[in-house]
Amino acid sequence: MPSTNERRVVVPASLTSLEAIYTFLQANLDFPSYFGHNLDALFDCATSDITEPVCLAWPRHWDSGNPYLWWKGLKVLDTLKDAAAENECLRIELVG
Numbered sequence: 540m541p542s543t544n545e546r547r548v549v550v551p552a553s554l555t556s557l558e559a560i561y562t563f564l565q566a567n568l569d570f571p572s573y574f575g576h577n578l579d580a581l582f583d584c585a586t587s588d589i590t591e592p593v594c595l596a597w598p599r600h601w602d603s604g605n606p607y608l609w610w611k612g613l614k615v616l617d618t619l620k621d622a623a624a625e626n627e628c629l630r631i632e633l634v635g
Contacts, residue, residue, distance in 0.1 A: 585622035
């Protein structure tokens with residue numbers, strides 16, 4: 540259930556690469572400068588560095604239509620869902 544003080548971060552469906560997704564997440568979820576842009580680092584930061592309520596709105600589809608990005612995006616999303624199961628401050632919502 541959304542918290543009244545929950546910050547909402549909308550991942551743009553217009554991102555065109557896995558690197559762009561990681562860069563967006565790092566900047567908007569306030570991950571440290573040493574964030575490693577891989578699934579292990581994502582899980583670690585999402586479970587330990589998110590300490591205030593945040594809803595991450597994740598696109599159901601990417602505008603680029605790139606099947607590689609779609610598949611890699613699913614891996615990132617699965618990792619974020621796993622992190623949300625361990626971190627009560629993180630909530631994932633599918634949009635679009």
